[in-house]
Amino acid sequence: MGYTFVFDMDQTLVDYDKVKKEIVLNTKIIELLRKIQEGRFTGITDAVFLYTNNPDEKYVYTVEGVIEDEIPGFKFDDMMWAKDERRSSYRIYKEVNPPKLLEDIETMLDDKNILKDAAYLKNNVFFFDDIPTHYIRSEIKDGNYIHIYPPFTTITEPDEEIYKPVYDVLKGGAMRGGVSRKKKKKRTKNRGTKKSRRRG
Known part of the structure; x- marks a missing residue:
């Protein structure tokens, strides 16, 4: 069984x-993303997501393009921003700074057709953010919440030691068992919009 890596955007x-x-x-995370990308071919990496409270959808896609310039062929499997209608906190309550929740990661995994259970979500999701207090911290395994500190800026760079737990996982290889994928059903309508961001 592999892992899902979820990244905040601004100052991460x-x-x-x-x-x-x-x-x-953040060059340290770019180096890490290269290793995570390699993990796609060894069973370590199940998915890589961008999960941000930035409301600017266009800017989110611009950032992905800049990363692809550094890592040719790299794409996030899914991306979710503040005003993404899949986030119940925005869709229902229109929160401008919605909480970051494990249920949103589950939604993105669902859209990627990865069959997961509660144990996978708790133990196999790594989350990276410069803010240490998002609710998701209480929902995932202790040590899988990578607090980017100090926050990445044009003049400060986080201590690279904070990435060690992730490198340890990448070196150790995937857990046995694999990840089941749901059989895809034929759909009668196009669901491949930017907002759904569904990639197999």
Whole structure:
């Protein structure tokens, strides 16, 4: 059984240089993403998601493009932003800064047709964020919440030791058992919009 890696965006993956007017990447996470990408071929990586409270959908896709420039062929399996209608906290309550919840990760896994159970969600999801207090921290295994500290900016870089638990997992290989995938059913309508972001 492999793992799902979920990344916040602002001050985790990137910062914006207002002087140069350009996106600056957290090089330590880019290095980690290269290893995670390699893990797709060894069974370690089940999925890689971007999960942000940034409301700007266009900017989210721009960031993905900048990352792909550094890692050719890289794509997030799914991306969820603040105003994504799949987030119940936004769809129902229109919260502008919705809580980050494990149920949203489950939604993205569902859209990727990965069959998961409660044990997988708790033990096999790694979450990266510069904010240490998101609710999801209480929902996943202790140690799988990677607090990016200090927050990544154009002038500060987090201690690379915080990524060690993830590198240990990547070196150790996938757990036995594999991940079941649901059989895809024929659909009568196109569901491949940007918002659904469904990739097999």
